[in-house]
Amino acid sequence: MLAEIGAASIDDLFAVIPAGNRLDRDLAVPRAHAESEIIDYFRSAGRKNATGYASFLGAGAYRHYRPVIIDSLVQRGEFLTSYTPYQAEITQGTLQAIFEFQTMIAELTGMDVANASMYDGSTGAAEAVRMAMRVTGREKAVVAATVHPEYREVMATYARHQELPSTLVGYDPKTGRVDLAALEAAITQETAAVLVQSPNFFGVVEDIPAIAAIAHAKGALLVVSIAEAVSLGVVRPPVEADIVSLEAQSFGVALSYGGPFCGVIAAKEQFLRQMPGRLVGQTVDGNGNRGFVLTLSTREQHIRREKATSNICTNQALVALMATIFLSVYGKEGIRELAEHNLAKADYAAKALGAQPGARLLFAGSPRFNEFVLQSEEAPAAWSQRLLDKKIVGGIGLARWYPELDNSTLWCATEMVTREQIDTAAKVLAAAAVEAL
Amino acid sequence: MTTNATGPHTLGKVRPHPTQNEALLFEKSSPGKRAYMLPPLDVPAVDAAALLGPAHRKTPGQLPELSEIEIIRHFTRLSTWNYAIDLGMYPLGSCTMKYNPRVNELVARIEGLAEAHPYRPDSLAQGILEVIDLLQCCLLEITGMDAITLQPAAGAHGEFTGILLVRAWHESQGNPRRKIIIPDSAHGTNPATAAICGYTVENLKSNAEGGIDLEALAAQVDYETAALMLTNPSTIGVFESQIARIAEILHAKGALLYMDGANMNALVGKARPGDFGVDVMHLNLHKTFSTPHGGGGPGSGPVACKAFLEPFLPIPVLVQNENGTKHWKYDRPQSVGRVRAFYGNVGMFIRALAYILANGPDGLRQTTEDAVLNANYIRKKLDGVYELPYKTASMHEVVFSDKLQAAKGVKTGDIAKRLIDYGFHPYTVSFPMIVHGALMIEPTESESLEELDLFISAMRSIAKEVEETPELVKTAPHSTRVSRLDEVQAARKPILRWRPVE
């Protein structure tokens, strides 16, 4: 081949790099590993990561059962190793699947249109707020303190350089829901978006109709962020919202220590042209056959460049496919049944743990899905080690984000948690009270 | 050579084959069909309506109801309509469509890693933290940089993060500055990113060789310039041999050099951006480091930087304790903040590290050499068949133009569609914009000589067709399940979801 090119050696092809810029030694990376060694290395890492623990962790990442056919299908090379569907004639598989994804998300969220995915729920929320700015021409945001703290941090990062001042609105300490009076006071004629999460970070379902009325009265858009997608099986969708930012990780996407996940933005039809991210549309070919294409591309970076609705290019296509398959497996009835199982487990857990001496269930009167907040007399750090000794990871301490809730923990009970695990956790909490005496 | 009704021959690489039709899931749905079964509830059932009150969902979402075999057939049939790396070459420039090793899929699914919750205590997460740490070290060594974050979810997200670092540093120096210079050959994400970070974009015209015009750059850089965003090798596949001088011009006025690392497949093991003056850069794990494209994502866009930018990295950063264990550190007062929840696309870190371990130092260098060799081979064999607008040496990708074919009214987009009939995915069409009617070709190291020769023969055959039967090319593709789709209708009357027939 070198002869064909007319080069004497491979180094000739790199001569264009000035000598001073060339690397003249081997890279100091580990030596080449055989396939069996690679597997051993990661298996060993997996063991160090400790398996076999029951988990009551939620807080934006949820452990749900993943039907086996998800991986069977997404590992097909035609899905796994295919490129972005810019050449529609040879990517109808990906495009039709995305069209189905867009439809399912719109159905579940009560919106008119959904896009083909964003990176995750946190960046999706930030992009949804920016979208509201474009639509309204206004520049301020009002954000509920009950939105996931890390989502709010991401918003702050995006907002800092877009001159998007935002006001934080607190929650009612009895209900765990956004303080409506404070919300009303914070929204002005300059507010582009009101951002809330439902179920919120505490697991409590917000009063979306009331919040929407307040936002719309001043001409602001309501953006609802949903972190636990399975809630849509049994919780009323936020139909009064203008934009919904969903984290679809619960729909069959592995936890994988936090990523890749699957954000989506869904909205009312009239905001379509301000939506970021890819959109798949239905059309026909030259012979009248139905087909699908990426459409409304003029919103995107490869055409609008600096005036694009977002800089997003690569999205989460394969993870969105996992969600589509998950939703197909459960279907209309299954997603409701699954959500009801979550509701039952969490209700049992909340009652069992909240009944222990020294423990108190917070926001008890408010509707919630599969998460709840427990306040304990003893500091969480003390009994969490006892739980770990029983191979249980308990709820996460809230003090790091809500200093006023310093002896409180956030617990999640999905269909994957067993009664036995809940009962054991309750016993451990009870033991803590005894030892504290 | 097989004769094909749609043209003289297609090199025997493709034959017609029946594929199954398949409607939408919703069109096959029927009430009562199910593919799931939940275990029996071991806690008391609850009355959802009573528990949730007005928050209860009364009408379920209209999801389809299908049996498992129907779901398997549905998606399997859909998959057969896709082209993929597993089927053949993708000559897409700047996409680096290399083989996605299957062992990566296995290791990413190992239970202890795949099922780890991001908030699990550090004491139970040491395995994954070690994986993250090792990947970080390898990427720092490969790039010649001092510090790194793996948090960004994709290349564009990495660009955003990198420019945030630039801005934070300038702010710490007393003036955030107002402008970012971007060459007109840049990928669209570059100006889109600069705008999101609150900077004005200043275009820099490429010189006659398609590279950076040093004089123009020197004239444009001033004390309001925050940075130059550069892709190196450029989007026409050419190494900026004056890169050290470019860095000097910028640094002299206190501006920074940002490098878009999309084309790292030409540099790994041969040159390191940190060694030639780059201050901050992003990488695309789904390009250079073999993680699968998956039909459009997920990706991962780590950002590496020099030590002076380290204090501004997104939180949290991974730090080592005295006893060798690791934990996440959040207390970083100068950090730009978070660019996403949790730590990044960890599943892709595992795959990228597996790729690095499979290659080792020799494999990584060999990969780069093969990538550049393959691109130059194609360049030599197609030079003259298609116009080569820039004569400077190509690295891992080569850019032609459609000038020779334009005389017959055939454009790069048409040639690309005809290439499909020959069993290949099109190359990158009409990008970069500095070349009129561009054909951007990047074979990667994964392609054998046989596949390259087939590609070259196909491109030559098409060039001949342009001369003799241009209509065949202009109306391609002829052999696909669907012919050219009406994109105008899709944009004029968008139908973005299925709706039940009333």
Next chain:
Amino acid sequence: MAYPANYRYTREHEWIELSGSIGTIGITDYAQNSLGDIVYVDVPKVGDPVTANATFGSVESVKAVSDLFSPVTGTVTAVNEELKSAPDKINEDPHGAWIIKVEVADPSQLDALLDSAAYEAFVSEETGS
């Protein structure tokens, strides 16, 4: 296609027809031909101000976006609602399918624009024909 003699033209390929103090504005045949099939027109609202040489909206094809530049300064009095559902009217009849009507503040601004002969010459130069 001929360029109507009573219209005036900009170098950005917009046309304007003045009737009393109302200017009717659209894009030329050359513009619609370069853009290809038009899929969407982004327009201002009635009552919005427009400024000579500044953008007042944009025209989109599948693969490109083009800004629309106002030939005059004034206030928008009407927007062609038909273009919302049938943007292709501009392709079919570029000199008839108007985009906005403007109350022109200073009609003498039209003197600075090209007449049909000058515009035709300008287009020939651009296309090298």
